Amino acid sequence: xPAAATINCLIVDDQQTIRSLVRSGxxxxxxxxxxEAPDGEEGLRxxxxxxxxxxxxDFNMPKxxxxxxxxxxRAHPPIxxxxxxxxxxxxxxxxxQRAVQFGVNNYLVKPxxxxxxxxxxxxxxxALQ
Amino acid sequence: MDPLAAIRETFFQECxxxxxxxxxxxxxxxxxxxxxETINAVFRAVHSIKGGAGAFSLEALxxxxxxxxxALDEMRxxxxxxxxxxxxxxxxxxxxxxxxVRAAHDGSAVDEAxxxxxxxxxxxxxxxxxxxGEESEGEEDWGDFEFKPMSVxxxxxxxxxxxxxxxxxxxxxxxxxxxxxxLLLRELGRLGQTTVELDASGLPALTELDPxxxxxxxxxxxxxxxxxxxxxxVFEFVDGDCELEVSPLAAVAAEGEASATPVEDPGETLDIGxxxxxxxxxxxxxSPQQVPPAAPAPAAVATPADPSSxxxxxxxPRKPEAGATIRxxxxxxxxxxxxxxxxxxNQAMLSQRVMEAGFARASGVAMGLDELExxxxxxQDSVMAIRAQPVKSVFxxxxxxxxxxxxxxxxxxRLVTEGEGTEVDKTVIERLADPLxxxxxxxxxHGLESxxxxxxxxxxxxxxxxxxxxxxxxxxxxxxxDDGGGINRERVKSIAIExxxxxxxxxxSDEEIDNxxxxxxxxxxxxxxxxxxxxxxxxxxxxxxxALGGRITISSRPGKGSTFTMSLPLTLAVLDGMxxxxxxxxxxxxxxxxxxxxxxxxxxxxxxxxxxxVIAIRDTYVPLIDVGMALGYRAGPLDATQGVAxxxxxxxGARAALLVDAIQGQxxxxxxxLEANYRQVPGVAAATILGDGRVALILDxxxxxxxxxxxxxxxxxxxxxxxx
Numbered sequence: 001x002p003a004a005a006t007i008n009c010l011i012v013d014d015q016q017t018i019r020s021l022v023r024s025g026x027x028x029x030x031x032x033x034x035x036e037a038p039d040g041e042e043g044l045r046x047x048x049x050x051x052x053x054x055x056x057x058d059f060n061m062p063k064x065x066x067x068x069x070x071x072x073x074r075a076h077p078p079i080x081x082x083x084x085x086x087x088x089x090x091x092x093x094x095x096x097q098r099a100v101q102f103g104v105n106n107y108l109v110k111p112x113x114x115x116x117x118x119x120x121x122x123x124x125x126x127a128l129q
Numbered sequence: 130m131d132p133l134a135a136i137r138e139t140f141f142q143e144c145x146x147x148x149x150x151x152x153x154x155x156x157x158x159x160x161x162x163x164x165x166e167t168i169n170a171v172f173r174a175v176h177s178i179k180g181g182a183g184a185f186s187l188e189a190l191x192x193x194x195x196x197x198x199x200a201l202d203e204m205r206x207x208x209x210x211x212x213x214x215x216x217x218x219x220x221x222x223x224x225x226x227x228x229x230v231r232a233a234h235d236g237s238a239v240d241e242a243x244x245x246x247x248x249x250x251x252x253x254x255x256x257x258x259x260x261x262g263e264e265s266e267g268e269e270d271w272g273d274f275e276f277k278p279m280s281v282x283x284x285x286x287x288x289x290x291x292x293x294x295x296x297x298x299x300x301x302x303x304x305x306x307x308x309x310x311x312l313l314l315r316e317l318g319r320l321g322q323t324t325v326e327l328d329a330s331g332l333p334a335l336t337e338l339d340p341x342x343x344x345x346x347x348x349x350x351x352x353x354x355x356x357x358x359x360x361x362x363v364f365e366f367v368d369g370d371c372e373l374e375v376s377p378l379a380a381v382a383a384e385g386e387a388s389a390t391p392v393e394d395p396g397e398t399l400d401i402g403x404x405x406x407x408x409x410x411x412x413x414x415x416s417p418q419q420v421p422p423a424a425p426a427p428a429a430v431a432t433p434a435d436p437s438s439x440x441x442x443x444x445x446p447r448k449p450e451a452g453a454t455i456r457x458x459x460x461x462x463x464x465x466x467x468x469x470x471x472x473x474x475n476q477a478m479l480s481q482r483v484m485e486a487g488f489a490r491a492s493g494v495a496m497g498l499d500e501l502e503x504x505x506x507x508x509q510d511s512v513m514a515i516r517a518q519p520v521k522s523v524f525x526x527x528x529x530x531x532x533x534x535x536x537x538x539x540x541x542x543r544l545v546t547e548g549e550g551t552e553v554d555k556t557v558i559e560r561l562a563d564p565l566x567x568x569x570x571x572x573x574x575h576g577l578e579s580x581x582x583x584x585x586x587x588x589x590x591x592x593x594x595x596x597x598x599x600x601x602x603x604x605x606x607x608x609x610x611d612d613g614g615g616i617n618r619e620r621v622k623s624i625a626i627e628x629x630x631x632x633x634x635x636x637x638s639d640e641e642i643d644n645x646x647x648x649x650x651x652x653x654x655x656x657x658x659x660x661x662x663x664x665x666x667x668x669x670x671x672x673x674x675x676a677l678g679g680r681i682t683i684s685s686r687p688g689k690g691s692t693f694t695m696s697l698p699l700t701l702a703v704l705d706g707m708x709x710x711x712x713x714x715x716x717x718x719x720x721x722x723x724x725x726x727x728x729x730x731x732x733x734x735x736x737x738x739x740x741x742x743v744i745a746i747r748d749t750y751v752p753l754i755d756v757g758m759a760l761g762y763r764a765g766p767l768d769a770t771q772g773v774a775x776x777x778x779x780x781x782g783a784r785a786a787l788l789v790d791a792i793q794g795q796x797x798x799x800x801x802x803l804e805a806n807y808r809q810v811p812g813v814a815a816a817t818i819l820g821d822g823r824v825a826l827i828l829d830x831x832x833x834x835x836x837x838x839x840x841x842x843x844x845x846x847x848x849x850x851x852x853x
Binding site for chain 2: 014016017018021024041048049050064068072075104106111123
């Protein structure tokens with residue numbers, strides 16, 4: 001049961017609006033270390049330079065999409081065990097199924113409430129302090 | 130502003146970018162671009178707008194975006210071919226989407242019927258006909274996914290006494306470049322509590338010591354909140370000249386069994402190894418443009434975290450991504466510009482005083498001042514550049530206008546834009562939108578011929594309107610050109626005669642006839658079509674360009690088309706002025722208005738009775754206006770041969786000569802609003818402060834000419850204003 005403040009978060013989305021919304025939700029839940037990246041490649045780059053505990057990534061992005069980022073994370077031992085939550089723009093079952101196949105920890109459908117965000121994170125980490 | 134409202138603003142700003150991307154993508158596809166990334170980007174733009182709109186419960190926007198997105202998805206998956214017809218519908222849908230975004234932003238109404246019509250057209254594009262129904266059912270009936278059980282590492286972010294272990298071993302180069310290890314260690318000390326351990330084991334005996342070699346290494350423990358980026362930043366300038374290792378102090382959470390075995394998807398081709406190698410190559414050392422840490426951005430300064438990522442090493446031409454930007458209140462920038470204006474004035478005053486004090490040109494003081502002047506100019510230019518924006522923001526509104534006017538007139542038109550990156554002051558850009566809109570409408574409505582006429586003239590049916598911007602000798606030049614029939618001079622002349630603008634027997638050159646279209650009263654409601662405006666003529670366009678300190682000219686070739694050329698100042702804060710003396714007063718005339726200067730000869734000036742005079746300039750007579758009398762500095766007229774005449778061209782192309790006592794010189798002046806500091810004075814546009822500290826008034830040439838024309842004087846108008 002980790003304290004939210006101890007987890008380094010990385011939000012990967014090409015939309016500033018969504019990054020800000022997720023950031024504001026995470027802050028409400030007590031997260032303090034929140035980083036952002038506008039595409040999968042930049043997200044991966046950041047994961048290699050700083051330790052990230054939780055990735056919340058959009059699916060549809062330029063350069064490297066969310067599924068590609070997930071696969072890269074799971075294929076690279078140093079960051080393999082990072083918690084990964086996929087953001088999807090619409091309730092797309094096929095997409096979530098593929099993400100599950102690649103080892104996603106949970107998914108979040110936009111638009112979301114802070115309560116749902118909390119629920120999904122707790123499903124991964126256990127109850128937040 | 131509460132955080133959500135700030136995010137909402139971000140959303141609308143982002144929408145503008147996405148709408149532009151959408152339109153540009155569709156236009157590129159119309160021009161034959163078949164790159165799958167283009168259609169992806171187009172899809173993503175609409176998808177993103179929908180996603181954001183959903184977060185703010187903008188129902189109407191979400192609904193239309195959904196239908197649009199569905200059609201684009203069909204195209205993306207290859208089920209819908211991007212024919213010209215389809216793209217035209219999509220472009221019109223993009224216009225409707227833009228309307229919806231704006232409506233959601235400012236609460237205005239949208240054309241429901243038009244929206245419904247476009248939504249139907251979009252649905253009709255869908256070959257399956259069924260998919261564009263309502264939003265998918267939601268996730269309730271998905272059942273639960275089985276997420277693979279896996280142990281998740283939770284690396285300790287600064288928890289408890291956290292910190293970093295920094296191993297630092299300088300190479301000889303570090304010292305050779307005059308860097309000092311002690312300074313770096315001290316800098317590190319500012320980031321938190323440090324414990325420094327010296328490793329001197331590499332130090333040889335004194336006899337073997339090479340004074341230029343490096344032998345020492347340090348291990349520093351930094352405890353506190355500092356993040357890795359700030360620690361690495363300390364070593365930014367010795368990067369490559371030392372061995373540096375930064376590792377977190379708190380032990381990484383115990384490794385659990387790797388129960389998650391990544392699944393390789395045989396169907397997909399993603400070379401993860403290559404990807405990792407590529408990303409890793411640029412990941413070390415960490416990019417200095419990291420997204421700022423958790424602190425919520427204050428409302429006024431939001432950081433659109435778009436860190437320009439380092440080149441991907443594949444030599445692909447990267448799309449020009451916006452670099453790191455910061456949004457600042459315009460007021461703050463304007464305050465800065467004001468202050469720099471003061472600085473320029475102060476510096477000029479100081480220089481003048483130093484000269485007067487008799488310092489030699491080569492003295493240290495004078496040379497220091499020269500450098501100061503250079504610096505001040507550079508500061509001024511840089512500050513002005515903050516207000517400068519690419520004309521793209523107004524150019525990108527034009528494709529839609531062209532589509533609409535083309536549809537209304539039934540003339541196929543292609544808009545070509547060039548030089549969208551050309552920068553000019555924000556205010557100039559804002560005030561360009563109306564004149565440009567009007568000119569482009571005119572170019573299509575009046576400039577281009579009907580497709581039949583074009584065919585008869587052997588031209589392609591599709592007309593071309595060209596909109597270009599460029600910097601030319603310190604000004605921005607914008608051109609609107611069409612490849613139509615050119616100005617019908619016979620018709621223009623007969624209209625002008627009919628309206629009493631020129632005498633029936635006037636002998637006019639082609640250029641003079643072309644310029645008649647700028648005359649007030651040339652365009653009237655009776656011959657204005659729906660499209661070309663609501664009683665607004667080219668005279669209004671000319672006036673708005675002149676109000677910006679610009680000029681507009683036309684050149685036209687029968688059968689080939691017409692080109693309107695606007696030349697505008699890059700900024701409204703400084704002005705190129707001719708400094709003149711009138712009855713002991715110093716005044717400034719805008720150089721843009723001055724055509725030439727001349728010394729009147731006695732025989733050239735003729736009195737028309739009263740104080741009215743004309744001066745012969747080559748073959749024509751123009752009114753000679755005594756500025757001293759017009760502004761009430763003196764009661765009687767100045768002997769013209771004692772002064773200098775400035776031939777000026779005012780509103781509507783009317784010429785006049787301003788008589789002043791003498792010309793002092795030409796210089797750039799900082800404009801100070803008179804209205805803001807005093808009140809409006811007829812005949813005076815603004816004020817400025819000269820190098821010697823005196824205040825000089827900047828002449829409002831148009832008013833002076835207009836009032837003097839009516840055989841009135843400004844004093845008469847002032848009296849009117851005082852009694853009125």
